[in-house]
Amino acid sequence: MGKYEGNPVWDDVVPIPQDDGEGALAQIAYTDEYAEAMGYLRAIMAAKEYSPRVLDLTEHIISMNAAHYTVWLYRASTLRALNTPIDKELSWMNEVALQNQKNYQIWHHRQILIDQLYPSISSDPAAIQALADSELAFMTQMFDEDSKNYHVWSYRQYLVRKLGLFNSPAELKSVENLLRKDIRNNSAWSHRFFLVFCNPEYSTPDSKATEYDARIPDAIVDRELAFAQAATFEAPQNQSPWNYIRGVLRKGGRKLSSVEQFAGEFVTLPEDDSAEDVKSSHALDFLAEAWSEEGKTEKADHALRLLADKYDRIRKNYWDWRRAPLKEKTSK
Amino acid sequence: MGESQLDTERHIKYWRRCLKSLLPTDYTSTDSSRMTLGFFILSALDLLGAGVETLPDKERANIRDWILKCQHPNGGFCGSPNHRYPDGYYVDVGHGKQLMDPANLPATFFAILSLGFVGRLDQIRRRDCLRWLKTLQRDDGSFGEFITEEGIIEGGNDTRYCYLAAAVRWALTGDQVSEEEEKDDIDVEKMVDHLRRGQTYDGGISESSEHEAHAGYTYCAIAALSLLNRLPDPSTISSSTPGTASTAKLPGLADLSGMVRWLVSRQIKYTMEEDEEEDETSSAEPLSLAELSLNESEFVGFNGRCNKKADTCYSFWVTACLDMIGSGNLIEPGPIRRFLFEQTQHRIGGFGKSPGSPPDIYHSYLGLAALATMKEPGLKSFDPALCISIQQKEKLDKMRRDALVPTRTYWKHGYSFSIREDDPAYEKTMAASEEPPRFIVDALKIVR
């Protein structure tokens, strides 16, 4: 006797077992528990039953196969049909998410719940703030396990838009906290870029991440440059802030050479035969591009040569490829 | 395991085991994507030269029947028989059959590719499939994973489903969509626009430009553009001098040089000490920059995002992207092969996710795919966009053309037969066809 068969609660249900047949690919050694529960789920879904026992059954299936792509939806429909309080479901999901770090469906389900909840609180700033706070607390718990969990970050970007948290001090603060813990957390850098440059208050709607946005105030560009530059001094070989600086300059419509002096702090290339001093390969790359922008072709070529032969040899082919158009220029 | 070459025999053994015996209970969490795993198994054996042609006819037919059994009556395929009900459940509700558990886009892609090994494309309900595919597209150009009975498109707006949609379209209609079928075609321009918008400030691609760039999403976007012919012809770039790719017109991508920089930056030098350290310190500063240089015995792995650890699958996602944009020559295969062979190749065959991990189907396939992209001897020539051998791609191409030729039914001695319109005997055979038997004609009248 399993969990369902012979159980008076499930007495009326005739399970629909899987029909795998002879040529089955990727057959799995299911446990009897899973095979049985699945048969009951199939029967319940076929009958379109939305009752309290469905919540138990879907929870059971999710505990064994959280990537089942329709069980979550079926659960969401059941919750709606039963008018189950959404906060109760959210706190149940916190547990599930902590146990299934890599699962995507959980976060999608969470979005569905928030979408459902939002209309009832949209005109109540205090309720929105309370929801934002409790979600932030939960995400912080998730980030304690893995501060680069992709699904959590995606969900967070969704939540910022949904609840309008671009100017929330807690939001920016929490990103700064995560960066303080790990300055190489590229997910946190990305989130900061989103918070700053997609802020509807001063950014152009639909402006691409890779293009100049004339509406971004200079003060914001300066602030972000200063923030990222400080981070490069902390860890010169960390690529995240170097990428961030490029992104900020592009958004602000400024040239790389506008911060050449800053990048130069990490690189000394003497004119004579004495040895160069390079503290960051990313600075060297940055300068190479800045110099090439300014037409200082020989200096740019020198920097790329150093990268190819000495400071970043695993990308030698790439640096050589970058040198090719410079050679064309000098020969003209 | 310390071997610097592909141990073909051991890999074949690993994949035969995956084909013939039950996967361990741990795979239960992937029960809904068995079609995906099935494809990896069939295609890995093909790449290794031990494909389904080595199986008895009966076994091939059984596999084909299993795949076809997962076909949804309304078009598309389900992820596993656990998502497919017995036929009797799909009752006609006036506007088509009841949906039950809906068809799923990844499953559809992998089922079609798998049928390429064991079946034919005319066994797919092609028109239904294409119409269903169109219903998965959203107004922003993106695609969902499936559509519910209420018409709600489910699944993220990210590049994965765009790729899968582009690939299904390629398999079923090829490059040319007939006038007659145009109304059922997806909106390609909108999809391309959506993909273009996904490029992030650091040059990679994410599920949207508001998220963190990720090599998996980047691959899906570039491969989709490649299947839609929105990338420049790689052969014209790689044969010319290096550097021209930066000026080449790449209509599908907003910032090509940023993309190349981001892709090559995914390479990281792997050192053994990394294993003993905690996650946070794994990407820590090298003690001196000189350590960034390379010598003969070093390993180069790939990460999927900036400052993450090396992982076998990203060796494929990244090298494939570079290959598709004609920049495959920007990487040095030696240290990458060495990383795969000596660090993640497993002694029982297959590849693990990272050094020391047990092999799994996903990483074992993508490990082979990465090597095949770098033209590893012992593996078939490879098409990175469809992630199958070129031979198999050509076979699919031919199967599609065959499937597109209409066939007609004719009657002889009271039995029905079918004949293709391009058959030399077509005219003669049709002219000689008998009338259908009386009872069939009557039955058809009742149905109508």
Ligand SMILES: [Zn+2]
């Ligand atoms: Zn992986």
